[in-house]
Amino acid sequence: QTQTVHIAKPEKGKSLTDFQSVYNAIATKMKSESDYDDGTGYGPVLVRLSWHSSATYNIHDNSGGSYGGTFRFKKEASDPLSKGLENATKFLDPIHEEFPWISHGDLYTICGVTAIQELGGPKIPWRQGRVDTGPETVPAQGRLPVPEGDATYVRKYYERFGFDDQEVVALLGAHILGKTHLKNSGYDGPWDDDTNIFTNEFFGNLLERDWTLEKNDSGRMQYNAKGGIMMLPTDYALVQDPKYLKYVQKYAKDQDAFFSDFRDIYVKLLESGIDFDESIEPFVLKTLKEQSE
Ligand code: ZEM
The missing domain is CATH 1.10.420.10 (Peroxidase, domain 2)
Incomplete structure (x- = not known):
């Protein structure tokens, strides 16, 4: 069986500060659009996007997962089980315009980290280096779970x-x-x-x-x-x-x-199938609140 290889390549010349800027832009937009979904705000739907962009992973051939940012393609996003996530990708469009250097895989994972931290969850060490791959790498539909199961x-x-x-x-x-x-x-x-x-x-x-x-x-x-x-x-x-x-x-x-266990498994989910070189350090991004203290 052929194994897909996903080697992390950091965004060129970008450091912790640049990713903190992306985090802050997402967190600030979450705050200013807190009316969304009858006052729930965008946090939950951003977490769900980070999950669905990673949920295509298959450990047996290392295909799918968050690496290629393939949720940006209609073929993946139009899965009936992903209905509602267009709200998350639309929310992120202007963020990507402001930070065009970030890969979609990094954006679709850092948004979940941002939301969890801003909503009072654990700090999530996050690593950069996902690289956009082409439409031919979109996994066939059928990899998302159905809610009816036991x-x-x-x-x-x-x-x-x-x-x-x-x-x-x-x-x-x-x-x-x-x-x-x-x-x-x-x-x-x-x-x-x-x-x-x-x-x-x-x-x-x-x-x-x-x-x-x-x-x-x-x-x-x-x-x-x-x-x-x-x-x-x-x-x-x-x-x-x-x-x-x-x-x-x-x-x-x-x-x-x-x-602590959620942090570990969420990191494992977002990094499934990706080889990170030791030189790519995990970033622990600061919440807006921590930065204002
Ligand atoms: Zn969910 N999820 N999920 N999920 N999910 C929904 C909403 C949200 C399943 C599922 O069928 C559904 C994980 C695992 C699984 C979130 C995060 C994570 C909804 C409702 C369904 C039906 C969608 C709607 O109607 O808008 C199933 C079957 C799962 C595995 C067995 C994992 C893992 C998650 C994150 C780590 C979140 C945050 C939402 C709420 C989205 C929102 O818009 O409020």
């Missing part, structure tokens, strides 16, 4: 990335951010009362709320709890499977453990 489906799905049970549970904690939209996915509602604060509450909600499986207005089955919050079947799978449940309980009790 624990067996979720475990099998993440084998393609080489992620274990603990990593999968930590990563899915990102579903504390944002919401599902009938017009995009056919699911309906947020995962928490706060849609734009990164905490370990996804796990607390899974364990503590009274969940009822109900049919929503597009005929899809989802878990609902009082106060209008919801879980996808793939989210609820994490409490149905004893091996997953163990980590749900751990992260519900221990936000520091969640933050």
Whole structure:
């Protein structure tokens, strides 16, 4: 089987300061457009974009992943499972115009790092060096997960990335951010009362709320709890499977453990399939708040 090789090449002549400028431009635009999606703001949809641009990865042939920035091509972005992400790419268009030197892969990953940090999540060490590849490198559709699956489906799905049970549970904690939209996915509602604060509450909600499986207005089955919050079947799978449940309980009790494990698996996701030379240092970018202190 042929293996795709993705060697990181840093943006020429750019240093930490330049990437901090990109971070600041994204964070500032997030703040000034905080009305988006009924006051949720753009943070969650930017995190989802970083996930979908990386979610095409296949460990068996090293194809897909965030390296080539191929989400910029219609062939990839038009996947019905990515509906709604045009809001994220449109948000980023003027950022790319301001910083035309940044590759799309770097932009589609640094935006997720920016959003998580600005919304109160862990600091994410991020590395530059993704290089735009051509339309011929867009993976065939069918690599994104469907929300209808059970624990067996979720475990099998993440084998393609080489992620274990603990990593999968930590990563899915990102579903504390944002919401599902009938017009995009056919699911309906947020995962928490706060849609734009990164905490370990996804796990607390899974364990503590009274969940009822109900049919929503597009005929899809989802878990609902009082106060209008919801879980996808793939989210609820994490409490149905004893091996997953163990980590749900751990992260519900221990936000520091969640933050640290989430950081590690999110970095692994964004860097899947990329060879970084030792000379490419991870950047820990500062939040707007840290810079104003
Ligand atoms: Zn999500 N996700 N996701 N996800 N996701 C949605 C929204 C968001 C799955 C999924 O089907 C859906 C990860 C994994 C998985 C985010 C981040 C991450 C929605 C709703 C669906 C249906 C879309 C809509 O209607 O607008 C499935 C099946 C997953 C794996 C099994 C991982 C991993 C993520 C990040 C690390 C985020 C932040 C959102 C909210 C987007 C928004 O617009 O509010």
